[in-house]
Amino acid sequence: MAHVELTVNGRAHRLACEDRTLLVTLLRDALGLTGTHIGCDTSQCGACVVHVDGRAVKSCTMLAAQASGSAVTTIEGLADGERLHPLQAAFREHHGLQCGYCTPGMIMSGVDIIRRHEGVLDEHIVREELEGNICRCTGYYNIVKAILAAAEDYPESAAPLKAEPARV
Amino acid sequence: MKFGVGQPVRRVEDKRFITGRGRYVADHAVPGQAHAAIVSSPHAHARILGLDVSAAAAAPGVLAVLTGADVLADGLGGIPPLFMPQNAQGPFGYRTLRPILIPDIVRAVGERVAMVIAETPAQARDAADLIEVDYEPLDAVVTLEAAVAEGAPAVWPDCPGNVSFSLTHGDPAATDAAFAKAAVTVALRLENNRIIANAMEPRAALGLYDAADETYTLYATSQNPHGFKEMIARDVLGIPATRLRVIAPDVGGGFGAKADCYPEDALVLWAARRVGRPVKWVGTRSEGLMGDNHGRDQLVHAELAADAEGRVLAVRARALHAIGAYHFSAGVAPLLYSLRYIPGVYAIDTVDLETRAVFTHTSPLGVYRGAGRPEAIYVIERLMDELATRLGISPVDVRRRNFVPPARMPYKTQTGAVYDTGEFEALFDKALALADWDGFDARRSESEARGRLRGRSVAYYIEHAGIYNDRMEIRFDPTGSATILAGTHSHGQGHATAFAQLVSEQLGIPFEAIGYIQGDTDKVMIGRGTYAARSSLIGGSALKLAGDKIIEKGRRIAAWKLGVEPDEITFDAGMFVARSTNRSMHMTEVAIASFQARGVPEEFALGLSAAATYSGDVPNYPNGCHVCEVEIDPETGAVELAAYAVVDDVGVVINPMIVEGQVHGGLAQGIGQALLEHIVYDPDSGQLVTGTFNDYCMPRADNLGPLAMAHHNVPCLTNPIGVKGCGESGAIGAPPAIMNAILDALRPLGVAHLDMPATPSRVWAAIAAARRAAA
Incomplete structure (x- = not known):
């Protein structure tokens, strides 16, 4: 059994899980944070993207034990209460989602893209950067639009609205 | 009116999805739930000689192991097709019944053989891997031509030759006469590649059973919960439908593949009754690629006869359509539509069309975005470009000479469709203008200066939207x-x-x-x-x-x-x-x-x-025009969508933002079919080669390029609100548009034909072969 201590969306957790437990499984099953989705079993689709210590990670490629000591942000931790994160708002404004299944991963990746490029993006960069996120509904057109629009709100759009908590 | 018809009202459902509060089936956890894992067949065709579940049954956390023998012992029924041609005065087809667990002979890789129920998903999976199935492998056939070849292994022993039924339209004698007097005829052999919906949410099912009042509840990844309820209650469980409630909560895309129930939807209910606990199954992507319904997989020999000016006199087509190992879901529908819409938007007075439903040792054919309309429009639009090439006229002119004019509305096609409205030529002109068709030469020169080949196309689709009341x-x-x-x-x-x-x-x-x-x-x-x-x-x-x-x-x-x-x-x-x-x-x-x-x-x-x-008895006919320009790197065969324009007629628009999104999504799936996607079974072993997203190439953001969109909406006259459908149009128009543009770029090199998907390796090989032939 692995003992995992981590903060998720600002709350500290101490958990025991099987060694082989993936971070995505821990988030979904142990913590009930079902906004992080699983869309494939080969780490291609990006539906499970979360932030670990401020960087986008496919939570299906990481063991829960590897996240021990880290601060994790999931889609549920991006807004500040009822105040939406600028990228969340942009996805709604630009119709960047249809079925909504890839959306949490898209948004978490999008925030990371904005952060890494310091808000300086163009369509080509966004399309290339989204290589690791698959959407089947939208053809990506409006997802790209939403990310470009939210990049205008840099730096607010480059991180969760609530500051990352200190490491445990 | 701010929220009225025609306004791009932002969606009320979005908030829960953008904040991670959507509730899909896999997100539901009920007290006491156990978890199921499925044992799938690794063989395309094999007899089950024995099944040893003892190690699995004794494994940690295991509550039950269920097999095909248990299904038979409990008297459960199989899953029938939604309908057969004989249910609508059509020819008599070979009807199959799909067991929810296979007791005797598996007929495709991925067939469900056993189910393990355990305390955790991991324990269920571990135990499933301990089940030993003794298979006697049998000869399998996974491709259309092999399945209808003399002496091919029969998927069903009492259906030798593997043909379940044939559908026909038209007048063979009149077509022969038209071909005899034609100034020009063209012929193509076209493969419409096997693909899959791959909604981002894999299928899942959560079954509950209340022993006190003998009622079942199913949470299902379903496009059609009442349809699931009816089929599971009547055909599988044999219970009054009053005892079954089906809930389809948030569902993460469907595209046809979630239209009808699968074995797992019934299995979790039965298992819940057997173990006295709620049972949850969440499919993996690999299970989806193996075991979800597939789409398309059609082979057509198509011919067209025309006069010297390019006016079409007749079309003849002989198609094979793979239905997989079972008639399943609405898998008959693609065959129906694949013939009916071959005339497209053209005034074609004579047709002779036939398709045959062919069993193969593969996952069943289902309905996938467009379901037969993409196959039909692909045939006619490829033929139109072939005709233009033969006559040395432009693809614009050949279409212009054949459009059904507005004055002939309502227009009845030779295949029985009645188009109420459609201004095909006006819409076509709008699309050509939007795409700057006449400015192509300059763009081609610019591409050539960079060592790239540039081609263009114009394709026109029409589709049948709406069915059932x-x-x-x-x-x-x-x-x-x-x-x-x-x-x-x-x-x-x-x-x-x-x-x-x-x-x-x-x-x-x-x-x-x-x-x-x-x-x-x-x-x-x-x-x-x-x-x-x-x-x-x-x-x-x-x-x-x-x-x-x-x-x-x-x-x-x-x-x-x-x-x-x-x-x-x-x-x-x-x-x-x-x-x-x-x-x-x-x-x-x-x-x-x-x-x-x-x-x-x-x-x-x-x-x-x-x-x-x-009543959905009178459908509507969305139609539109795709203008595509591709740029090809002759050294790598990579195809880039350099420019794309779409003009649609979707009638009265309720929410233009949503309509645009639907067109985007359909377009991406059509682009995927044309350039990237292909379900491949190894022809010798029957193994699925494309079993993960590593091998099955889904469109990514960087596979799509610039897009210009416009509308030429003509309100539908046959429904009270004037709407026409918009969900499938992109997936229908894109494949012929892209393939014709690629061929336009490659014809000067001597490449006369390509099949989908036009992957870099295929395009490169075609260029290389043409160069060798020219050398």
């Missing part, structure tokens, strides 16, 4: 707000928004207060779900008729309250006005009055609600 209900509550109860099912299409726009405008009630319920067989009386671009037509029209009934009853209530005769009441923009007086009541006030605890005349009945049904 459906029922919609509007129900007010005592506070005066209204809820829509939908028989259709939105799984990304934004119905909660679009339907509320319709009701808000018709009844003049606040958009924000309209409630929306769908996807629960205990809440919605009957429904047929969403597929076949049916919901705007049938759901929207039924809502309009329900709204008419609400207004009619509201008029009587207002008359009662205002003390006048009902025929003195007029209704406009939410207000009931007594003409002879200056008194009026708002719809909301009328609704509240209808719920008064005292004094409501008995003949009104308590409350204000209405349900209405709209």
Whole structure:
């Protein structure tokens, strides 16, 4: 059994899980944070993207034990209460989602893209950067639009609205 | 009107999805739930000689192991196809019944052989891997030509030759005569590649059984929960449908593949009864690629005869369509539509069309976005370009000479479709202008200067939107707000928004207060779900008729309250006005009055609600034009979409933002089919080669390029709200547009033909072969 201590969306957790437990499984099953989705079993689709210590990670490629000591942000931790994160708002404004299944991963990746490029993006960069996120509904057109629009709100759009908590 | 029809109203359903609060089946956890894992067949065709489950049954956490023998012992039924041609006066086909666990012979890789139920998902998977199945491998056939070859292994012993049925349209003798007198004929052998929906949410099922009152509840990844309920209750479990409730909560895309139930949907219910615990199964992507219904997989020999000016005299086609190991879901529908829409938007007086339904040792054919229309339009649009090439005229001119003109509407095709409206040439001209068709030469020179080949195309699609009747209900509550109860099912299409726009405008009630319920067989009386671009037509029209009934009853209530005769009441923009007086009541006030605890005349009945049904018997015909320019790197074979323009006629638009999104999504799937996607089975072993997203190439953001969109909307005349469907159009128009553009770029090198998907390796190989031939 692995003992995992981590903060998720600002709350500290101490958990025991099987060694082989993936971070995505821990988030979904142990913590009930079902906004992080699983869309494939080969780490291609990006539906499970979360932030670990401020960087986008496919939570299906990481063991829960590897996240021990880290601060994790999931889609549920991006807004500040009822105040939406600028990228969340942009996805709604630009119709960047249809079925909504890839959306949490898209948004978490999008925030990371904005952060890494310091808000300086163009369509080509966004399309290339989204290589690791698959959407089947939208053809990506409006997802790209939403990310470009939210990049205008840099730096607010480059991180969760609530500051990352200190490491445990 | 801010929230009225035609406005790009932002979706009311979005908030939960962008904040991670969507509730998909896999997100549901019920107390005491156990977890299921499936053992799948690794063989395309094999006899099960024995099955040793002892190690699995003894493994940690295992509650039960269920096999095909248990299914038989418990007297469960199999899953029949949704319909066969013989159910609609068609030819008699070889009907199959698919067991929910296979007891004897597996007929495809991925067939379900056993199910393990355990305390955790990991324990169930571990134990499943301990089950030893003794298989005797048998000869398998996975490709169409092999399946109909002399001496091919039979998928079903009493269906030798593997052909379940043939469908035909047209007049063979007249077609022969037309070909005999034609100035020019062209012929193509076209493969329409096997692909798969791959909704981002893998299928999942959660089954509950209440032993006290012997009732079942299923949470299903379903486009059509009432359809699941009917089939599982009647055909599999053999219980009164009153004992089964099916809930399709948030569903992460469907595209046809979730239209009908699968073995797992019934298995979790049966397992829940057997183990006395709720049972949850969440499929993996690999299981989906193996075991979900597939789409397309058609091989066509198509010929076209024309006069010297390029006017089409006749079309002949002989097709094979792979239905997989079973007739399943609505898998017959693609065959039907793949013939019916071959004439497309052209006035073609003579056809001779045939398709054969062919069993193969593969996952079954289902309906996938477009279901047969993409196959049909691919045939005619490839033929039109072939004809233009043969005659040395432009693809624009050859189409212009053959369009059905507006003056001939309503136009009945030789295959029995009746187009009510369509301004094909006007829309075509708009698309050519949008794409700057005439400026192509400069762009080609620019591409060539960079060592790239550039090609272009123009393709025109038409499709059949809407099928089956459906029922919609509007129900007010005592506070005066209204809820829509939908028989259709939105799984990304934004119905909660679009339907509320319709009701808000018709009844003049606040958009924000309209409630929306769908996807629960205990809440919605009957429904047929969403597929076949049916919901705007049938759901929207039924809502309009329900709204008419609400207004009619509201008029009587207002008359009662205002003390006048009902025929003195007029209704406009939410207000009931007594003409002879200056008194009026708002719809909301009328609704509240209808719920008064005292004094409501008995003949009104308590409350204000209405349900209405709209028949889907008359479909509508969305149509449009795709203009595509590709740039090809001759050294690598990579194809880039350099420019793309789409003009659609989708009739009256309820929400342009949602319509545009639907076109985007269809387009991406059509682009995927043309350039990237292919379900491949190894022809020798029958193994699935494309079993993960590593091997099955889904379109990524960087596979799509610039897009210009416009509309040329002609309201539909055959439904009360003038709508035409929009969900499938992109997937129909894109494949021929892209393939024709690629061929336009490559013909100067001597490449005459390519099949989908036009992957870099295929394009490179075609260029290399042409160069060798020219050398």
